[in-house]
Amino acid sequence: MTQLEQLRAAMDGAGVDALWVSDPANVRAVSGFSSGKDGKVLVTRDGAVLYTDGRYTVQAQEESRIEQHIARPPETYQDAAERVRGGRVGFEAEHLTVAGLDALHEHWEAELVPTRGLVEGVRLIKTPQEVEAIREAQALADRVFAQVRPIIRAGVRELDVALELEMGLRRAGAEVGFDVIVASGPRGAMPHGVASERVIEDGDLVTIDFGARVRGYHSDMTRTVAVGRPSDEMRRVYEAVLEAEEAAVAAVKPGVRAADLDALARGILERHGLAEAFAHSLGHGVGLNIHEGPGLRGTSEDVLEPGMVITVEPGAYLPGVGGVRIEDLVLVTEGGHEVLSHTPKEPLPE
Numbered sequence: 001m002t003q004l005e006q007l008r009a010a011m012d013g014a015g016v017d018a019l020w021v022s023d024p025a026n027v028r029a030v031s032g033f034s035s036g037k038d039g040k041v042l043v044t045r046d047g048a049v050l051y052t053d054g055r056y057t058v059q060a061q062e063e064s065r066i067e068q069h070i071a072r073p074p075e076t077y078q079d080a081a082e083r084v085r086g087g088r089v090g091f092e093a094e095h096l097t098v099a100g101l102d103a104l105h106e107h108w109e110a111e112l113v114p115t116r117g118l119v120e121g122v123r124l125i126k127t128p129q130e131v132e133a134i135r136e137a138q139a140l141a142d143r144v145f146a147q148v149r150p151i152i153r154a155g156v157r158e159l160d161v162a163l164e165l166e167m168g169l170r171r172a173g174a175e176v177g178f179d180v181i182v183a184s185g186p187r188g189a190m191p192h193g194v195a196s197e198r199v200i201e202d203g204d205l206v207t208i209d210f211g212a213r214v215r216g217y218h219s220d221m222t223r224t225v226a227v228g229r230p231s232d233e234m235r236r237v238y239e240a241v242l243e244a245e246e247a248a249v250a251a252v253k254p255g256v257r258a259a260d261l262d263a264l265a266r267g268i269l270e271r272h273g274l275a276e277a278f279a280h281s282l283g284h285g286v287g288l289n290i291h292e293g294p295g296l297r298g299t300s301e302d303v304l305e306p307g308m309v310i311t312v313e314p315g316a317y318l319p320g321v322g323g324v325r326i327e328d329l330v331l332v333t334e335g336g337h338e339v340l341s342h343t344p345k346e347p348l349p350e
Protein backbone atom coordinates (compact mmCIF):
# COMPACT_ATOMS: atom_id res chain seq x y z
CA MET A 1 0.00 0.00 0.00
CA THR A 2 1.28 3.49 -0.79
CA GLN A 3 1.37 6.04 2.03
CA LEU A 4 -1.65 7.80 0.46
CA GLU A 5 -3.57 4.51 0.42
CA GLN A 6 -2.61 3.93 4.06
CA LEU A 7 -3.83 7.43 4.90
CA ARG A 8 -7.17 6.80 3.16
CA ALA A 9 -7.54 3.58 5.18
CA ALA A 10 -6.91 5.60 8.36
CA MET A 11 -9.48 8.17 7.19
CA ASP A 12 -12.01 5.35 6.73
CA GLY A 13 -11.24 4.22 10.29
CA ALA A 14 -11.88 7.75 11.55
CA GLY A 15 -15.13 7.95 9.57
CA VAL A 16 -14.18 10.92 7.41
CA ASP A 17 -14.54 11.38 3.63
CA ALA A 18 -11.76 13.93 3.39
CA LEU A 19 -8.88 15.27 5.49
CA TRP A 20 -7.67 18.88 5.70
CA VAL A 21 -3.94 18.62 6.47
CA SER A 22 -2.43 21.72 8.07
CA ASP A 23 0.55 20.47 10.10
CA PRO A 24 3.68 21.47 8.09
CA ALA A 25 5.44 18.11 8.46
CA ASN A 26 2.24 16.31 7.50
CA VAL A 27 1.77 18.58 4.47
CA ARG A 28 5.29 17.63 3.41
CA ALA A 29 4.76 13.94 4.12
CA VAL A 30 1.60 13.75 2.02
CA SER A 31 2.67 15.99 -0.88
CA GLY A 32 6.48 16.14 -0.91
CA PHE A 33 6.28 19.97 -0.86
CA SER A 34 9.12 21.13 1.41
CA SER A 35 7.65 24.48 2.55
CA GLY A 36 4.86 22.80 4.48
CA LYS A 37 4.24 25.82 6.70
CA ASP A 38 3.04 27.73 3.62
CA GLY A 39 0.87 24.92 2.32
CA LYS A 40 -2.23 22.87 3.10
CA VAL A 41 -3.35 19.57 1.64
CA LEU A 42 -6.86 18.28 1.06
CA VAL A 43 -7.05 14.50 0.77
CA THR A 44 -10.33 13.11 -0.58
CA ARG A 45 -11.32 9.57 -1.50
CA ASP A 46 -10.26 10.02 -5.11
CA GLY A 47 -7.80 12.88 -5.04
CA ALA A 48 -5.28 14.96 -3.12
CA VAL A 49 -4.53 18.64 -3.68
CA LEU A 50 -1.72 20.83 -2.42
CA TYR A 51 -2.73 24.44 -1.82
CA THR A 52 0.05 27.02 -1.70
CA ASP A 53 0.57 30.53 -3.00
CA GLY A 54 2.33 32.18 -5.94
CA ARG A 55 5.69 32.40 -4.16
CA TYR A 56 5.92 28.64 -4.54
CA THR A 57 4.55 27.95 -8.04
CA VAL A 58 7.81 26.56 -9.41
CA GLN A 59 8.79 24.81 -6.18
CA ALA A 60 5.41 23.13 -5.89
CA GLN A 61 5.63 21.92 -9.51
CA GLU A 62 9.09 20.53 -8.87
CA GLU A 63 8.42 18.88 -5.52
CA SER A 64 4.78 17.95 -5.21
CA ARG A 65 3.67 14.40 -5.95
CA ILE A 66 0.02 15.52 -5.96
CA GLU A 67 -2.09 18.05 -7.85
CA GLN A 68 -1.23 21.66 -7.01
CA HIS A 69 -3.55 24.62 -6.72
CA ILE A 70 -1.91 28.03 -6.42
CA ALA A 71 -4.12 30.44 -4.48
CA ARG A 72 -4.40 32.37 -1.27
CA PRO A 73 -7.36 32.32 1.11
CA PRO A 74 -10.26 32.84 0.60
CA GLU A 75 -9.82 31.34 -2.88
CA THR A 76 -8.08 28.33 -1.35
CA TYR A 77 -11.13 27.55 0.78
CA GLN A 78 -13.53 28.25 -2.10
CA ASP A 79 -11.78 25.75 -4.37
CA ALA A 80 -11.69 23.15 -1.60
CA ALA A 81 -15.37 23.82 -0.80
CA GLU A 82 -16.42 22.27 -4.12
CA ARG A 83 -14.48 19.11 -3.29
CA VAL A 84 -15.86 18.60 0.23
CA ARG A 85 -19.50 19.73 -0.13
CA GLY A 86 -21.87 17.62 1.97
CA GLY A 87 -19.16 15.35 3.36
CA ARG A 88 -17.52 14.69 6.72
CA VAL A 89 -14.14 16.40 6.69
CA GLY A 90 -11.46 15.69 9.25
CA PHE A 91 -9.14 18.45 10.44
CA GLU A 92 -5.97 18.08 12.51
CA ALA A 93 -7.13 18.92 16.02
CA GLU A 94 -3.58 19.13 17.32
CA HIS A 95 -2.59 21.71 14.76
CA LEU A 96 -5.42 23.75 13.21
CA THR A 97 -5.90 27.07 14.98
CA VAL A 98 -9.31 28.29 16.16
CA ALA A 99 -9.14 30.96 13.44
CA GLY A 100 -8.33 28.30 10.85
CA LEU A 101 -11.32 26.22 11.93
CA ASP A 102 -13.57 29.31 11.82
CA ALA A 103 -12.48 29.89 8.21
CA LEU A 104 -13.37 26.31 7.24
CA HIS A 105 -16.80 26.69 8.89
CA GLU A 106 -17.34 29.96 7.04
CA HIS A 107 -16.54 28.60 3.58
CA TRP A 108 -17.55 24.94 3.59
CA GLU A 109 -20.90 23.20 3.62
CA ALA A 110 -19.48 20.15 5.34
CA GLU A 111 -19.38 18.50 8.75
CA LEU A 112 -16.02 19.25 10.34
CA VAL A 113 -14.61 16.47 12.53
CA PRO A 114 -11.51 16.71 14.77
CA THR A 115 -8.97 13.96 14.08
CA ARG A 116 -5.69 13.06 15.73
CA GLY A 117 -2.58 11.35 14.41
CA LEU A 118 -3.87 10.13 11.03
CA VAL A 119 -0.88 11.26 8.95
CA GLU A 120 1.44 10.75 11.94
CA GLY A 121 0.31 7.11 12.03
CA VAL A 122 1.46 6.64 8.44
CA ARG A 123 4.73 8.42 9.19
CA LEU A 124 5.61 5.89 11.92
CA ILE A 125 6.93 3.45 9.32
CA LYS A 126 9.52 4.96 7.02
CA THR A 127 9.70 4.18 3.31
CA PRO A 128 13.08 2.98 1.95
CA GLN A 129 13.66 6.52 0.58
CA GLU A 130 12.98 8.05 3.98
CA VAL A 131 15.34 5.58 5.68
CA GLU A 132 17.99 6.47 3.10
CA ALA A 133 17.70 10.19 3.89
CA ILE A 134 17.97 9.53 7.64
CA ARG A 135 20.92 7.18 7.09
CA GLU A 136 22.69 9.87 5.02
CA ALA A 137 21.98 12.52 7.65
CA GLN A 138 23.44 10.33 10.39
CA ALA A 139 26.49 9.30 8.35
CA LEU A 140 27.19 12.96 7.72
CA ALA A 141 26.77 13.80 11.41
CA ASP A 142 29.19 11.00 12.34
CA ARG A 143 31.79 12.43 9.96
CA VAL A 144 31.35 15.96 11.29
CA PHE A 145 31.63 14.75 14.90
CA ALA A 146 34.94 13.03 14.08
CA GLN A 147 36.26 16.29 12.56
CA VAL A 148 35.19 18.37 15.55
CA ARG A 149 36.14 15.92 18.34
CA PRO A 150 39.76 17.23 18.66
CA ILE A 151 38.59 20.72 19.62
CA ILE A 152 36.51 19.47 22.57
CA ARG A 153 39.11 20.26 25.22
CA ALA A 154 39.75 22.46 28.23
CA GLY A 155 39.74 26.19 27.47
CA VAL A 156 37.21 25.98 24.59
CA ARG A 157 33.71 27.51 24.91
CA GLU A 158 30.69 25.26 24.45
CA LEU A 159 29.47 27.73 21.81
CA ASP A 160 32.62 27.20 19.76
CA VAL A 161 32.08 23.43 19.75
CA ALA A 162 28.49 24.00 18.60
CA LEU A 163 29.61 26.44 15.92
CA GLU A 164 32.13 23.96 14.50
CA LEU A 165 29.47 21.25 14.40
CA GLU A 166 27.00 23.59 12.69
CA MET A 167 29.58 24.74 10.12
CA GLY A 168 30.60 21.14 9.47
CA LEU A 169 27.00 20.13 8.79
CA ARG A 170 26.43 23.14 6.54
CA ARG A 171 29.65 22.57 4.61
CA ALA A 172 28.68 18.97 4.04
CA GLY A 173 25.41 20.13 2.47
CA ALA A 174 23.05 19.39 5.34
CA GLU A 175 20.92 21.64 7.50
CA VAL A 176 21.33 21.87 11.27
CA GLY A 177 18.58 19.64 12.65
CA PHE A 178 18.04 21.46 15.97
CA ASP A 179 19.87 23.76 18.38
CA VAL A 180 23.09 21.94 19.24
CA ILE A 181 23.32 20.80 22.85
CA VAL A 182 26.77 21.13 24.40
CA ALA A 183 26.50 20.81 28.16
CA SER A 184 29.78 20.62 30.07
CA GLY A 185 30.57 20.09 33.76
CA PRO A 186 27.61 21.05 35.97
CA ARG A 187 25.63 22.19 32.89
CA GLY A 188 25.46 18.52 31.96
CA ALA A 189 22.59 18.30 34.47
CA MET A 190 20.40 20.10 31.89
CA PRO A 191 19.08 17.55 29.36
CA HIS A 192 18.42 20.37 26.88
CA GLY A 193 21.46 22.47 27.78
CA VAL A 194 22.07 24.23 24.46
CA ALA A 195 25.64 25.49 24.04
CA SER A 196 26.53 28.44 26.27
CA GLU A 197 29.54 30.68 26.82
CA ARG A 198 30.85 28.32 29.49
CA VAL A 199 34.50 27.40 29.00
CA ILE A 200 35.13 23.65 29.20
CA GLU A 201 37.36 22.70 32.14
CA ASP A 202 39.75 19.86 32.85
CA GLY A 203 37.82 17.00 34.49
CA ASP A 204 34.51 17.86 32.79
CA LEU A 205 32.19 15.44 31.12
CA VAL A 206 30.72 17.13 28.03
CA THR A 207 27.39 16.02 26.58
CA ILE A 208 26.98 16.75 22.87
CA ASP A 209 23.60 16.13 21.24
CA PHE A 210 23.15 17.20 17.64
CA GLY A 211 21.66 16.20 14.32
CA ALA A 212 21.73 16.88 10.62
CA ARG A 213 18.75 17.33 8.33
CA VAL A 214 18.92 15.90 4.80
CA ARG A 215 16.00 16.25 2.37
CA GLY A 216 13.90 17.19 5.40
CA TYR A 217 14.82 14.10 7.45
CA HIS A 218 16.68 14.30 10.75
CA SER A 219 19.43 12.42 12.47
CA ASP A 220 19.91 12.48 16.24
CA MET A 221 22.85 11.31 18.34
CA THR A 222 24.40 12.10 21.72
CA ARG A 223 27.84 11.35 23.02
CA THR A 224 29.24 12.28 26.42
CA VAL A 225 33.01 12.68 26.30
CA ALA A 226 35.57 13.25 29.04
CA VAL A 227 37.99 16.17 29.05
CA GLY A 228 40.73 15.03 31.39
CA ARG A 229 39.88 12.61 34.18
CA PRO A 230 36.29 12.76 35.46
CA SER A 231 35.40 12.35 39.14
CA ASP A 232 34.72 8.85 40.46
CA GLU A 233 31.05 9.83 40.93
CA MET A 234 30.61 10.89 37.27
CA ARG A 235 32.54 7.84 36.12
CA ARG A 236 29.99 5.61 37.90
CA VAL A 237 27.15 7.59 36.32
CA TYR A 238 28.73 7.22 32.87
CA GLU A 239 29.12 3.45 33.22
CA ALA A 240 25.51 3.08 34.43
CA VAL A 241 24.10 5.12 31.52
CA LEU A 242 26.23 3.19 29.04
CA GLU A 243 24.97 -0.12 30.47
CA ALA A 244 21.35 1.06 30.19
CA GLU A 245 21.85 2.35 26.66
CA GLU A 246 23.54 -0.77 25.34
CA ALA A 247 20.96 -3.06 26.95
CA ALA A 248 18.06 -1.09 25.48
CA VAL A 249 19.60 -0.96 21.99
CA ALA A 250 20.25 -4.72 22.13
CA ALA A 251 16.57 -5.32 22.95
CA VAL A 252 15.22 -3.40 19.92
CA LYS A 253 13.26 -5.68 17.60
CA PRO A 254 9.80 -5.89 16.06
CA GLY A 255 7.04 -6.73 18.51
CA VAL A 256 8.73 -5.14 21.53
CA ARG A 257 6.56 -2.63 23.40
CA ALA A 258 8.13 0.83 23.53
CA ALA A 259 7.08 1.08 27.18
CA ASP A 260 9.00 -2.12 27.98
CA LEU A 261 12.18 -0.75 26.43
CA ASP A 262 11.82 2.38 28.55
CA ALA A 263 11.32 0.18 31.63
CA LEU A 264 14.38 -1.91 30.80
CA ALA A 265 16.69 1.11 30.71
CA ARG A 266 14.98 2.71 33.72
CA GLY A 267 15.37 -0.52 35.73
CA ILE A 268 19.13 -0.59 35.09
CA LEU A 269 19.52 3.03 36.17
CA GLU A 270 17.36 2.32 39.22
CA ARG A 271 19.71 -0.51 40.26
CA HIS A 272 22.53 2.05 40.13
CA GLY A 273 20.54 4.45 42.33
CA LEU A 274 19.80 6.77 39.39
CA ALA A 275 16.04 6.31 38.92
CA GLU A 276 15.27 9.90 39.90
CA ALA A 277 18.15 11.20 37.78
CA PHE A 278 16.65 9.85 34.51
CA ALA A 279 14.38 12.81 33.88
CA HIS A 280 12.93 12.09 30.43
CA SER A 281 11.70 9.34 28.17
CA LEU A 282 14.05 6.72 26.73
CA GLY A 283 13.61 7.90 23.17
CA HIS A 284 11.39 8.85 20.26
CA GLY A 285 10.83 8.34 16.57
CA VAL A 286 12.79 10.51 14.15
CA GLY A 287 11.82 11.64 10.66
CA LEU A 288 10.50 14.89 9.21
CA ASN A 289 10.31 16.05 12.82
CA ILE A 290 13.07 15.50 15.34
CA HIS A 291 10.45 14.22 17.78
CA GLU A 292 7.72 12.00 16.35
CA GLY A 293 6.20 8.62 17.02
CA PRO A 294 6.77 6.07 18.35
CA GLY A 295 7.28 7.42 21.87
CA LEU A 296 9.61 5.31 24.01
CA ARG A 297 8.09 6.19 27.35
CA GLY A 298 6.28 4.42 30.17
CA THR A 299 2.82 5.50 29.01
CA SER A 300 3.36 4.63 25.35
CA GLU A 301 1.14 2.05 23.69
CA ASP A 302 3.40 1.84 20.64
CA VAL A 303 4.86 -1.49 19.57
CA LEU A 304 8.02 -1.55 17.46
CA GLU A 305 7.68 -2.46 13.78
CA PRO A 306 10.18 -2.82 10.94
CA GLY A 307 10.81 0.53 9.28
CA MET A 308 10.56 2.60 12.46
CA VAL A 309 13.56 4.82 13.18
CA ILE A 310 13.99 5.55 16.88
CA THR A 311 16.46 7.00 19.33
CA VAL A 312 17.62 5.20 22.45
CA GLU A 313 18.92 7.87 24.81
CA PRO A 314 18.95 7.23 28.53
CA GLY A 315 20.54 9.92 30.68
CA ALA A 316 21.25 10.74 34.30
CA TYR A 317 21.29 14.31 35.55
CA LEU A 318 22.63 15.41 38.95
CA PRO A 319 21.82 19.08 39.63
CA GLY A 320 24.91 21.04 40.64
CA VAL A 321 27.18 18.14 39.69
CA GLY A 322 26.77 17.14 36.06
CA GLY A 323 25.13 14.68 33.72
CA VAL A 324 25.55 11.97 31.14
CA ARG A 325 23.46 11.01 28.11
CA ILE A 326 24.32 8.48 25.44
CA GLU A 327 22.12 8.19 22.37
CA ASP A 328 22.05 6.05 19.29
CA LEU A 329 19.81 6.27 16.25
CA VAL A 330 18.33 2.85 15.51
CA LEU A 331 16.38 1.39 12.58
CA VAL A 332 13.98 -1.41 13.47
CA THR A 333 14.47 -4.20 10.90
CA GLU A 334 12.65 -7.47 10.18
CA GLY A 335 15.39 -9.37 11.98
CA GLY A 336 15.94 -6.96 14.88
CA HIS A 337 17.66 -3.64 14.44
CA GLU A 338 20.46 -1.71 12.77
CA VAL A 339 22.31 1.03 14.62
CA LEU A 340 22.63 3.97 12.23
CA SER A 341 24.94 6.09 14.41
CA HIS A 342 28.55 4.94 14.27
CA THR A 343 30.47 7.47 16.36
CA PRO A 344 32.46 5.46 18.94
CA LYS A 345 31.56 5.63 22.62
CA GLU A 346 34.92 6.51 24.08
CA PRO A 347 36.15 4.73 27.21
CA LEU A 348 36.78 7.22 30.03
CA PRO A 349 40.47 7.98 30.68
CA GLU A 350 41.87 6.27 33.82
Ligand SMILES: CSCC[C@H](N)C(=O)N1CCC[C@H]1C(=O)N[C@@H](C)C(=O)O
Binds near residue numbers: 178192280283311
Ligand atom coordinates in the same frame (compact mmCIF):
# COMPACT_ATOMS: atom_id res chain seq x y z
C1 LIG B 1 15.30 19.75 21.09
S1 LIG B 1 15.67 18.35 20.17
C2 LIG B 1 16.50 17.34 21.35
C3 LIG B 1 17.01 16.09 20.74
C4 LIG B 1 17.46 15.16 21.82
N1 LIG B 1 18.19 14.04 21.31
C5 LIG B 1 16.28 14.64 22.60
O1 LIG B 1 15.35 14.16 22.01
N2 LIG B 1 16.31 14.71 23.95
C6 LIG B 1 17.36 15.27 24.76
C7 LIG B 1 17.06 14.85 26.16
C8 LIG B 1 15.72 14.26 26.19
C9 LIG B 1 15.31 14.06 24.76
C10 LIG B 1 13.93 14.63 24.59
O2 LIG B 1 13.75 15.80 24.37
N3 LIG B 1 12.94 13.75 24.73
C11 LIG B 1 11.55 14.07 24.67
C12 LIG B 1 10.91 13.24 23.58
C13 LIG B 1 10.88 13.77 26.01
O3 LIG B 1 9.80 14.34 26.22
O4 LIG B 1 11.40 13.00 26.80
